[in-house]
Amino acid sequence: MGPEGIGELLTRLRDTSGMTHQRIADGINDRDGRATVTGKEVSRYLREKRIPSSRVRGYLSDLFGVELAILDRAAAVSRQRRGEPSSKTRIVEQAPTRRLLAADAAEAAEFARFLAGTNSSAAVLEGLHADVTRLARHYVSQPLAGLYGEIRTLRRATFALLEGRQRPSDTAELYLLAGRLCGLSAHVCLDAGDYDSAAAQSRTAWACADLVGHNGLRAWTRAAQSLIAFWNGSLRQAADLARAGQEFTAAGSIGARLAGLEARALAVAGDRDGAAAALATAQRRRESAADEDDFPGIFSFPLAKQCAYAGTTHLAIGGRRHVQAAITSAETAVRLYRSAEDADRSVGDLFAAHLDMARGHMKAGNVDGTEAMIGFVLDARPETRSASIARRLGEISGELDAPEFRDSTPVSHLRARLKEAAMAPAGPAVGREQQR
Template identity: 45%
Template sequence: MSEIGIGECLARLRAEFGWTQQQVADRYNEVEGRSVMTGKEIGRYERENRTPTPRTRGHLAEVFDIDSPALDRAAAVTKRRRKEAQAAGGAVLVSDAGETAAAVAVAPPSRHVLAADAAASARFAWFIAARNSDEHTAEQLDAEVASLARHFVSRPMTHARTAWACADAAGHNGLKGWVRGVESLIAFWNGHPRQAAGLARSGQQYVAPGSIGVRLASLEARALAVAGDQRGAAAALATAAQARDAMCEPDEMPGVFSFPAAKQLAYAGTTYLAIGGAHNVQQAVEAAQAAVGLYRSTTDDDRSVGDLHAAHLDLARCHMVAGEIDATEAMIGFVPKTPPGHLSASIRPRLSDLADELGAAQYRGAPQVAHLSDRIRSTTHRVALRAADHRSR
């Protein structure tokens, strides 16, 4: 896989976030604390008419939430190419920022990517780039990918960068859309719902059979609802429903590459609840109850424990809003019974938010509420300790 220069690197990053050059400049100025950057200057960097200084690269790395050495390496590639071109007496080649923005290929890894996953991804990316596989090898890889995909829902892993490389090399729109969905999830759980919505919306340009269109629209709807865009969330929910009605072919691969009806309902329930209002809360109850029913009737391999927890917690919040504390405790009770190692990273903040909401004025002084709040905090504490122990190993 070839190296990329600073211009292509910045254009790819900007395209992944769905930003204009001026939006990048605005965010740069927020980081810098001064109005020194312009959209035109970002354009010069992308065309490689100018190379950002080390200090500027540091601020750009913060804007895009990546390690600054990644931009330093890209700048070094650009400088080396310029020297080689000058030595050969030729013109300096610059990146086609417009084409790069449309292609949106692999970007440098963020600081959140685990070193082990990055190493594994790099090895596999090298494999697909360097090896001419025969039919038997392709069949074997297909079977292994199917097995990994099936078990992903209960044993999550992250290989988004290599997944994009594979999708790009194969020209596979379905996988491109799926990778955008993974990146949207990462942005969402890192506290950037607007960015998450943009990434999910970007993925919808890759039209493909199966449920990927429903998944991306559902991701966009949930992110917009959390960001406070009620109208946008409702529109995205409608898009998800349209995509579901338009599905005429099943998903090519099982597990994480699919977006089954139970997951669709779980996401819809969370979105309705985030939009708020009596009608939407009732819609959330119906969607979450249906999701729980479907998940409980499926096989263990196809059951997403995280989504099952999420649906229970959504129901708990619905009952809490209605003042039904007994029903709230019954729904929450399913989660603490789960071993801490089986609680996904997304469940802990949901539990913490519930405990905070139970601390509202209308619940103060109620022994049952105090007991429930303590029970939730005990669960989140156990999960946090396990996560800290895992990181220290």
């Protein structure tokens, strides 16, 4: 008997599990967060009329509890049997979109990992590094539903590689990549409001960073854990974690990020003097940073994000001077993000800065300014709003219940919109697993 193709493998898994084709399709859709696969499509997979994509194979691996490498190997066998046309022929026939080209590139990278088995190679490490770099950058600006499946698949593939044998230098690089992928997964959970899962992912990211002694990833993971604690309501723990992260000397902007997180947590906790001191530290760390960040996107801390954090901190400190400073910081954040490249424009931080401006205008008695800033967030698609943004909207709604606003017709209308938005599901659909 020859090697097993994908159709034969899926037929065997179907028969063993007792699942119908529709139940298999539902399982794929649950994990993808989108109803894109039907029972008929599953039947095509079993008859090898279509080969399931790398993304779908990742979901099937989870659904049936089978190693992804086994599904990948079966898919490769089926492709060889079918004698699929070369990529050049496909380009002529299909006039491919960027999405199709990216899918083909992902399959090629996956095949390189398959050729390496459970061992690493220079090509595999280079491909994984490129994929993680791309995902880290795109995470801040693109819909999460389009990235989550790939983050999860790459994380599992990296874990599988680490179960094999590598040269020590390759092993260290794989641990770093695994740590960054767990860090991305932690942010997925954070944006969805699943703080326990976020904490679990961050602990694995820390274990990877600590195992290889990488101070940059250690410091970044402490920052992520500080964020998780902050949005989970543990303000003192958030400040302590941010302070602990500053013990690790690392290049780039991470020092400014940690001090900014400490300042925000202390301010919300009511420690005005400590918050002001941490704000000053963040500014000094920004000015003294000699090198650029070694990873982009979610692993970096641009000036725009620092200004967004500072705006929230000034608001929490309170008082006329700090309220005005909050408005100025938030305006600067918005201006910097709007002038950035699309891939570097953080949707979550833009929302946060607009809501800080709204609260600043509200504290200054400028209702029109408040309505305009909140409108920017409310007019956006609900799936672009993370759990933290939904919480901010709810807090502003509560503040607009104050006696001085109750007789205002515009505020009454705005309050109704805010309450409706706060009740809507926050964040994108990312399947069963789940701030800025």
